[in-house]
Amino acid sequence: AATTTEERTADVVVVGAGLAGLSAARRLAAAGRSVVVLEARDRVGGRTLNHPLPGGHVADLGGTWIGPTQNAVAALAAELGLATFAQVDDGDAVYYGHGLRTTYPSGGPTGGAPPDPTILPDLVAVLTLIDQMSTEVPVDAPWDADSAEEWDSQTLDSWLRSHTASPQTRKVASGAFEALFGAEAREISLLYALWYVACAGDEQNPGTFERLIAVQGGAQERRFVDGAQSLSLRMAEQLGDRVALSSPVRQITQTADGVRVVRDRLTVSAAHAVVAVPPTLAARISYDPPLPVARDSYTQRSPQGSLLKVEASYDRPFWREDGLSGAVVSDTGPAKICYDVTPADDALGGLLGFVGGDEARTWGGDHEALKAAVVGQFVTFFGPPAATPREVVVQDWPDEIWSRGGPVHLLGPGLLTQAREAIWAPVGRLHWAGTETATYWHGYMDGAITSGRRAADEVLGA
Numbered sequence: 001a002a003t004t005t006e007e008r009t010a011d012v013v014v015v016g017a018g019l020a021g022l023s024a025a026r027r028l029a030a031a032g033r034s035v036v037v038l039e040a041r042d043r044v045g046g047r048t049l050n051h052p053l054p055g056g057h058v059a060d061l062g063g064t065w066i067g068p069t070q071n072a073v074a075a076l077a078a079e080l081g082l083a084t085f086a087q088v089d090d091g092d093a094v095y096y097g098h099g100l101r102t103t104y105p106s107g108g109p110t111g112g113a114p115p116d117p118t119i120l121p122d123l124v125a126v127l128t129l130i131d132q133m134s135t136e137v138p139v140d141a142p143w144d145a146d147s148a149e150e151w152d153s154q155t156l157d158s159w160l161r162s163h164t165a166s167p168q169t170r171k172v173a174s175g176a177f178e179a180l181f182g183a184e185a186r187e188i189s190l191l192y193a194l195w196y197v198a199c200a201g202d203e204q205n206p207g208t209f210e211r212l213i214a215v216q217g218g219a220q221e222r223r224f225v226d227g228a229q230s231l232s233l234r235m236a237e238q239l240g241d242r243v244a245l246s247s248p249v250r251q252i253t254q255t256a257d258g259v260r261v262v263r264d265r266l267t268v269s270a271a272h273a274v275v276a277v278p279p280t281l282a283a284r285i286s287y288d289p290p291l292p293v294a295r296d297s298y299t300q301r302s303p304q305g306s307l308l309k310v311e312a313s314y315d316r317p318f319w320r321e322d323g324l325s326g327a328v329v330s331d332t333g334p335a336k337i338c339y340d341v342t343p344a345d346d347a348l349g350g351l352l353g354f355v356g357g358d359e360a361r362t363w364g365g366d367h368e369a370l371k372a373a374v375v376g377q378f379v380t381f382f383g384p385p386a387a388t389p390r391e392v393v394v395q396d397w398p399d400e401i402w403s404r405g406g407p408v409h410l411l412g413p414g415l416l417t418q419a420r421e422a423i424w425a426p427v428g429r430l431h432w433a434g435t436e437t438a439t440y441w442h443g444y445m446d447g448a449i450t451s452g453r454r455a456a457d458e459v460l461g462a
């Protein structure tokens, strides 16, 4: 009957079957520990999601690209036998600025940025400074940067205002922040932004802003032939009945001997728990005894960004016939950053518009109006054939109760320097995972994977 409560025991219970939780479970299982993974949704993969397209193709509605220095995700893909392919970057990108459409070579001297003379001097100066300052931010302790307090006392926006001359620079930059963070520059601290840049690398290669935004040589370099969710689907397949779907965890009780994790109609007793969910969802679980104030206060103040994807599919990638790469930088929404998301075999055409931050909050309530507006933008950018897509899909991450937004948490002024290790430090038998606890590639699939492994290692070493 629905009211009976089932009891299970395991060495470790993992909460959340995204890339972090599944990576933790995989490492624990490989070390011979018994594991139960409790996932709230009726699917695995969390912030990655495959959407089926005709002919067995898929569209990525969440996490999509991987790139150089994202070593963990590349190695995992190889281990699971998942093929990747290069993101198309040939031809010209479209810049829509000051009400005019122009084109410029993708990957030209300005990187991904449009060669608009009203923004170029600002951009060159600001990006050089950001990269320089980010080298002073330790990836594993951003609060220890010499200027941490000063940088954490201001928003990225207030810093940009005092370091740029042209309002157009901030207008164009807003599109990048809306796609990168699902936020406006006023919502995050300068220190958080610099830490994010510092984390866009590995032990050998310091992070750079360019690597965050570039296609070739950057975080948008490659895609998965079968969609990024296939990483999680494969791991879950291998973990078999260790993964329990439709199992939202409501309560975690910690005693001297172990943890009891309660989900609807099932209780799991274990020696340790790995909680691999975004902080804003970790905050919705009730803990007994209550968590230390530092941890609780951090999760209260760590919202997810607001990011939607609008994907249109066409019979073919017709814009390539006009020498266009499909990439767009626009100073006007709803979509300000767009990409070609055509499947690997070019059997159909795909265009993606990112709708983030204020644009996401404005348009999230009316998906039909949003679809029409973005298709209208595609017509402006790519011409009349864009008016007749086969299908348009809106993926609204803020509207998903088990994500509450994306792509990542937003840390406002004063939080990093105050929360410090509370972001990832274990509390007794509770270990925290998820891309929000990562160092390198914080916010990305790669960071999610390494965070899960780090939490598993904590348990194995305990």
Ligand SMILES: Cc1cc2nc3c(=O)[nH]c(=O)nc-3n(C[C@H](O)[C@H](O)[C@H](O)COP(=O)(O)OP(=O)(O)OC[C@H]3O[C@@H](n4cnc5c(N)ncnc54)[C@H](O)[C@@H]3O)c2cc1C
Pocket: 015, 016, 017, 018, 019, 020, 021, 038, 039, 040, 041, 044, 045, 046, 047, 048, 061, 062, 063, 064, 065, 066, 247, 248, 249, 250, 276, 277, 278, 281, 282, 285, 307, 308, 309, 397, 402, 403, 405, 406, 407, 408, 433, 434, 435, 436, 443, 444, 445, 446, 448
């Ligand atoms: C639109 C978008 C685009 C992105 N693009 C990229 C990209 O191109 N490249 C890239 O590397 N990254 C990208 N990302 C980020 C990437 O998707 C995430 O960093 C990564 O998937 C996070 O994995 P995770 O395991 O940490 O968290 P999640 O994927 O959020 O997994 C957490 C899991 O926990 C479950 N859960 C939550 N609460 C509970 C509970 N109480 N009980 C049980 N289960 C619970 C959730 O259902 C979820 O399955 C993007 C994200 C978005 C939203």
